[in-house]
């Protein structure tokens with residue numbers, strides 16, 4: 001046994017299996033720690049929904065570590081002070097962690113490495129959150145990629161990711177391990193209990209992630225044809241597990257080998273991280289600078305209506321309510337709701353990004369900001385701004401029988417499918433038979449589609465001309 005102790009620092013890799021850094025330390029005396037460092041994360045500290053998830057994921061991780069012989073040391077505060085102190089307490093020369101790519105985390109890790117170095121200690125970062133490190137992929141001209149298709153081609157031409165590592169069978173506690181905080185002392189569970197339905201839909205932690213991966217095996221063969229229909233269980237629902245690293249992309253890749261349509265989405269995730277690593281301004285600034293001149297409106301009432309699922313467009317409202325109640329929204333509806341905010345309401349994409357950040361269990365800085373920029377048209381390889389999703393036909397196409405709207409907007413449940421996505425067109429008699437008075441039981445449309453579309457296009461023409 002290698003006698004020198006080490007510190008393993010868990011961050012967004014809350015798993016034991018296929019965790020290269022942890023695996024490498026399995027024979028050494030070990031302290032495993034997690035530090036909640038909201039200050040370093042600043043504006044991108046975990047949102048409310050993620051805090052709920054993190055609480056339960058840390059609980060599961062702590063129990064899994066206990067079963068293998070060591071505890072999970074919990075702390076809250078400045079990592080650059082806490083990590084060196086813990087390393088010194090156990091006499092560890094080496095701290096190991098999985099590399100993170102969020103700009104704040106990169107800065108924080110630099111500060112931790114410098115603080116450790118003062119005492120002759122080191123920070124080693126392993127690749128575990130991605131199939132390939134963003135630095136390893138470059139265009140023929142030696143530049144980072146800004147277009148998805150050549151990026152995905154380059155990624156798939158890389159040597160195949162090696163098979164996942166097993167979880168260590170046993171771990172050995174370092175002597176003199178200091179006492180950490182109790183989980184409840186991290187204060188992660190939001191006081192407001194809008195999350196009470198989350199446990200019906202999700203099981204945070206590595207065991208939950210493995211269950212989701214096994215369930216995904218059943219939907220993946222039909223993924224290509226089912227993935228766009230939000231009323232169907234046609235996607236993997238792995239996103240929060242992937243975000244918190246309860247399952248590794250390598251495990252997902254090997255489980256889904258051969259499922260081309262699905263792997264393309266996993267590659268979109270890699271692409272988002274590639275963009276974030278090379279364009280750290282992505283969460284805040286449009287990647288196409290002309291979008292800074294877009295005549296965005298400020299309209300607190302419209303923003304609130306969108307957040308609460310009360311825009312009067314049933315497909316949009318269903319999505320926003322699914323998000324609030326379950327902490328997740330189907331990708332097709334994420335695109336439609338995001339487009340509605342940016343184009344129909346002409347509100348800045350950053351407002352939608354911030355709401356998603358607070359309410360999504362899978363809120364992920366790379367994926368969230370890359371996708372908002374994609375929808376807004378301000379991303380490097382984005383959907384063009386003039387392609388404006390029609391919230392009515394999106395519903396008619398992807399929720400033709402209205403099952404999705406009926407589930408999340410139950411006040412419309414009795415309306416025939418023909419009018420479900422445009423209740424204002426329903427004859428008065430039909431509405432009253434369905435028990436609906438528009439403006440009382442369900443909102444009138446907050447904007448008229450054609451007018452909103454014209455306004456958005458005029459705004460866009462303005463920034464192109466200037």
Ligand SMILES: Cc1cc2nc3c(=O)[nH]c(=O)nc-3n(C[C@H](O)[C@H](O)[C@H](O)COP(=O)(O)OP(=O)(O)OC[C@H]3O[C@@H](n4cnc5c(N)ncnc54)[C@H](O)[C@@H]3O)c2cc1C
Pocket residue numbers: 227235236237238239240242243265266268269270272329330331332334335338356360362363364365367368369371372375
């Ligand atoms: C406006 C907007 C915001 C989004 N914000 C997030 C976010 O904060 N976090 C997040 O994980 N995804 C985000 N997405 C991408 C996508 O909607 C979700 O990853 C997906 O719906 C998660 O469900 P799933 O696990 O069943 O996906 P599946 O379809 O089963 O896909 C498997 C995995 O691939 C990745 N993936 C799928 N689609 C995308 C995509 N478009 N971009 C990047 N990675 C993708 C995810 O990790 C996902 O878990 C956003 C999309 C939009 C349009």
